[in-house]
Amino acid sequence: MRVRFILLTIALSLCCAAYLSIGARGDWGFVLSFRAQKLAALLLVGFSLSWATVVFQTITGNRILTPSIMGFDALYLLLLSALVWSIGAQAYQALSAQVLMTASAALLCGAALILFKTVLRAGRGNLMQMILTGVVLSVLFRSLTAYFQRVIDPNEYAVVQAASFARFSNVDTSLLLLAAVLSLGAGLAVWRIRHRLDVTSLGPVLSASLGEPPRRVQWQVLILISVLVSISTALVGPVAFFGLLVTSLTYLVTPSCRHSEILPTAALIAGIILVGGQTLMERVLDLSTPLSVVVEFIGGLIFLFLLLRSLR
Amino acid sequence: MAKWLCLIALAFLASASLFVGVIDLRQVAPDEVWPLIRDSRFPRTVATLLTGASLAIAGQIMQQIARNRFVEPMTSGTGQSAALGILMTAVFFPTAPIGIKMGLASGAALAGSVLFFAIIRRLPPTQPLLVPLVGLIYGGIVGAGVTYVAYQADMLQFIEIWMNGEFSGTLRGRYELLWLAGLAAALTYLVADQFSIIGLGEVVSLNLGLNYRQVVMLGLVMISVVAGLTVVTVGMIPFVGLVVPNLVSLLAGDNLRRTLPITAMAGAGLVLAADLAGRLVIYPFEMPVGTVIGIVGAVAFLWLLYGGSRLAR
């Protein structure tokens, strides 16, 4: 386990070094500090999304569902747009991005609790119905977001910075400090319940038998997931299958069931995919396509594969 | 009876559509009224009617072939494949005549649908919800491919147009291809009985002496033509092909010879109403019809999935 861990850490460090140095010209001090900010944002996104996904899969007891597939990030963007709409475009201009993000994240916590508690209860035992509900809810949230954006400003396409694809190359670094504080806080809370999560992953009956009924952690975990998803969505926008890609790879390389191993591994893998992938696409191959589109493509294929395999 | 009510409602909506717009017809000089209607209002109204009717019928046919009530071309990869085809044509044969472009788009849509059906044939019949789910993801993957090509070819602005249906750009001379889609949809009425029978499955079809493969292929071609033409002229409109056939089947059953005309009218009515609503909700600006139907359709889908599922299955 230790060897795997060290290897992953080295790989991530190499990716980071490559990201910072390749193609840097001119004033190194300026380039480095500029790129370091983006790098920090990418690492934060990887951390938040990978942990949110791992924890979500643990409390729902399967390895296909992710917060993004269930529409968490679409819901975040919807709440953000609805918020801007309700306070009006002028008042919105006066608010800082930090306030907006915190308010939307708080709203997401409440909405996610109500909505996903209902969905998880209604679809219990029927995985297909639950996933389908999530996918259709995402469509609904996206359409409503588009609706609000048109109502807010019919001429401009984006008052709210909410592109339809994630933009890893153009992260919003103004939110960096707040995002770092929030995600580390949420991460700490997740780390503290890692043993309880181990037990929860045994399924509802066994975990109840061991004195950790899933309903007790569910509330707590849904709030933490909402915070983590809010952070990553605020920084780079929605990423449908990224979490799934990360957790699939994580379970592949970690035979363990312990969250004290799964969580750090997932964060490292997420960092490698994001930073390494971004370096490759942007610096080496010089492609104009965003990494998220490629991640979406590969992640979608993995999703189909997992889904079809789950039937055997 | 139901047919007549539909027709009256449709006529009412259509005439409303002719008179709603940024320019108030009462304030226009009399000699400009006719050109305005001829060049903008009438084409737009006809385009919505044709799109709605053909999408609803395409959805109905797709559900018959898949034997699953939760699929339709725009959420199962056919629409996305069509967009991929158009994009490829625009990149590699930018000077090809429009007819060839349409042909290639519909061909790509056909290839995409054939692949989709090849995948879902292998799914177990005990998991009916898996089919729409695989369709949605499959559409997403093809969509990611479209985005990739568009990025590389620097044609992103076209994607916005194809991926979210809108009638605001519909003018005389730019919508006429939709008549072809309408024609393709109308032709299915001639073989309505065959489609009713293949909905009962391959064994029953063979037992009744039907050439199963030939009918399925005919249906797929029709779906692809409709998908290709609508994506190019107005863009993707989700859920019409899903919600309308389900509602019609709840009310009027599944005998296609009787229900296809109702399906066509209800689809036309839905798209027309959504377009009207989109034109009025933030007047004088416009809400794309794809957004309006995305909201209404997703809610209706969830209702079918939970509340109405006992009836719909």
Place this chain on the structure above:
Amino acid sequence: MIDIQDVTYKIAGQPILQDVSLQLDKGGIIALIGPNGAGKSTLLSLVARLLPLQTGTIRVDDLQIGQTVDTVLAKKLGILPQELTVASRLTIRDLVGFGRYPYHKGRPSADDHDRVDTALHLFDLSDLAERQLETLSGGQRQRAFVAMAYVQDTDYLLLDEPLNNLDIAASRALMTLLRDLTAGRKRTVVIVLHDINYAAAYADRIIALKAGRVVADGAPDAVVTAALLRDVFETPANVTTVARRQVVLV
């Protein structure tokens, strides 16, 4: 003692259990039998706190279900799930080790490791300890789960139809294991069984339910009779005695 008082449970207005009162004394195997839909599993789930109580009370020794902290109850009462698949990939040692969780909360001591080793040895799982759970046969997996319940070291163990999907050898091996666990009257096993012959062969006490009510309760030879089969299961089967044990002729 598990003390069940006036428990009624309804789902959508339909009564599943009606005024059930039972005292399950400490020690031995207690089998719950009855036709499909009699309420056996519901009763077990209520005791196991998998379902919330609607009316009535259930006490396990001095702990009242619904009022006791879950972690305290976890040292008193263990449940074996019907479904023996776990979503995460576990080795046998991992699984058995989780049985100690109520005591160490994720930080196992040397003593906890010792107990796991002892259990693995006792249940003849030492050779399989590092194997993944999903690679085992149904019988081996069942044994691993019982070993887990064993290290959890609870006075009461609840099992819901554990013989489903087991062949005769595995079924007999499991029942023998449970017998050994309850030897010396230290532990109590409450088990829902479909096969009356297994209940008659291994249980110390049999409780029969029908339509949410207790209709028979007592030692196997008093309960397993042709009259029971006729009245409760509504099938005219004969009962005979073989080697001083009641056997239903199927």
